[in-house]
Amino acid sequence: MAKQLHPTPMLDQLESGPWPSFVTGLKRLAKDKDYVVDLLGHLEHSYETRKGYWKGGTVGVFGYGGGVIPRFTEIKDEKTGQPVFKDAAEFHTLRIMPPPGMHYDTATLRKFCDIWEKYGSGLIALHGQSGDIMFQGCTTENVQPAWDEINEMGFDMGGAGPAVRTAMSCVGAARCEQSCYDEAKAHQKIINNFLDDIHRPALPYKFKFKFSGCGNDCMNAIQRADMAVIGTWRDNMKTDDELGKKWFAKHGMNELINDVVNMCPTRALQVKDSKDVRKDAHISAVAINDTQSLEIDNKDCVRCMHCINVMTGALGPGKDKGATILVGGHGHLKIGATLGTVVVPFMELKTEEDYDKLVELAQNIVDFFAENALEHERTGEMIERIGLVNFLEGIGLDPDANMVNCPRSNPYIRTDGWDEEVARINAKKKAAA
């Protein structure tokens, strides 16, 4: 039995209503832990005064320079300077990297619970916006033993501060027919390559990887990742006549026209009599009934995923799969939010060597970032400052028209290297032919 609860009239109001209540969960923990009794008091104080009261500091584990988020209370008695909520005076978080795709068996989750009940507050967030399992609420003293037991289970600590950060990957190949590469494999290979940069922060600022299996980008990679790996394919869309007819029988022509054909962003779709479907190599078609088909011009298609999302199974990604690599997504500070932009339009991801090349590219990009970014500057901000061309030259990638929405519209550029550049491109084309 723990000590008596502080009155929490505001938090109590968050116990009503149908959605699962974190307050009810905290109160359950508070039955056994003075730590959580004081945490509830601390949080109620924030609700009353509308301010936060945790400050950072330095807490870590042996061998690592990051991964623990230290929190010390700032609610102090004015006379004595002592914490008002003394049992929750320290409330550190351990960031632990989840398995790719965030799959678990119950034995693992139960073991997490046992460890965190023993050493911590008993509060676990699955998962933080960083992608980590957040073991929330631990005293300085208990950080090391809790970490030792979690690490013994086979889990490693995530990133914090100016480091390579914990990555995230979608459910992908494990349970999704839209998956265009082995997201978990890419995730694991990249993270294992950067463990030192995760655990010993020494970069200008954070660097994040995210892995989404298709353009639906369930991991929000384009927005959140410094290097986003987003699945795509080069060949024709896969079609299945049986499932196409099944879809059409259920949904009909109005939905096919309004929800599929008209919503294609590049007008790559047309409904045709099956006998009139073009025979070119880049055309694919799915039958919708015995006489009509949906024709896809795969040269016009940008692999946005819309028609595939609507007619799942009838349409699907092709066989020649891989990923587009985008660089420079980040949140607002300092220059305003940026989305990642294309630096590799297509990278084949089939063989072990393909994945090694992905790791090599990631290493090049992180090395360039480490050398060239200013302190507290994200990759996207660095590229904004130096220009995409300088970045591409720095990491040894050739410019490609897929990297832009359109060529420049202003004349403020020196072009006295034009002839040499054209000669270089032509020589390269010739060598590749």
Added chain:
Amino acid sequence: MAQPQMRKPVEYFLDNKKFLHPKLAANYGNWKYHDRPRPGVLHHVSNTGDEVWTVRAGTQRQMDVHTIRLLCDIADQYAEGRVRFTIRSNIEYIVSDEKKVAPLIEALEKNGFPVGGTGNSVSMVAHTQGWLHCDIPGTDASGVVKSMMDALFEDFKKEEMPNRVRLSTSCCEINCGGQADIAVIIQHTKPPKINHDLVANVCERPAVVARCPVAAIRPALVNGKPSLEVDEKKCVCCGACYPPCPPMQINDPEHSKLAIWVGGKNSNARSKPSFHKLVAAGLPNNPPRWPEVNAIVKKILDTYKADARPWERMADWIERIGWPRFFEKTGLPFTKYMIDDWRGSRYNLNASNHVRF
């Protein structure tokens, strides 16, 4: 001096193979299609003919160990012991037998975990840390999310929106919650209040000066002590100086307001990914249930639900009807604060005579 023997960490990032449901492992990369038999349930079919059903349920994300054990008990008793979590903190149970779906749903709902969040529903809010754990929060996260999801409970459980709806909340302008169809974000309205007694000891002043996006901070001597001063006419109240320099207090119970942004989209489906746009600000930071914020979120969602066509995300819908009609239909005022003046702002102005009447 003898040091205690410290354990060296084992540095290795594990793969997920041992955690996969056996049917997911067996059909890895070999799925054919999926459908949704009902809201909250996905049915995947593999090229080998194998089938799995996934039941998705909402959680509070910040979970006590008792809740996690309860979720595990349900997994062991009604499912097959394997679960996963989505990016929005929903739990997914994977089963290989359709007969298990209904009892599993019943067990989840009986224990207070709503089944839903799939397809064109309103899924769980992307959730940050807030007053519970963050060192710079202007507001709470868990409480905002709880009150929003209470209000949108039925929209989580049903698939009645034109397309999927993704929400986020952020407790400061750093926007950890991320881009979303509707995002609720703290918007400070006053420059930081500086405690000049502490700056010299706590803050690395050149780093703080460098952090300001509008170069409004400069070193200064205040009362004979080295400190920093803010050009309040330049200051955009973003709060970027506060994390590296806590004596520059930006959070204010009265003047840290909430703003609402709409039309953010990470997916490439149809239109390219887009940022959310400001549609309301000046809302009070009003715990424990933030009713003013919830009322506007609900109003926007109701308008979208009534007016958007099937498969139009929030951004697609507004693209079609135009911003003037968005403001007209939602009853929200369009103000001068919505006209962008940051870098690249000219691309957000209407350089055409495309005007809807």
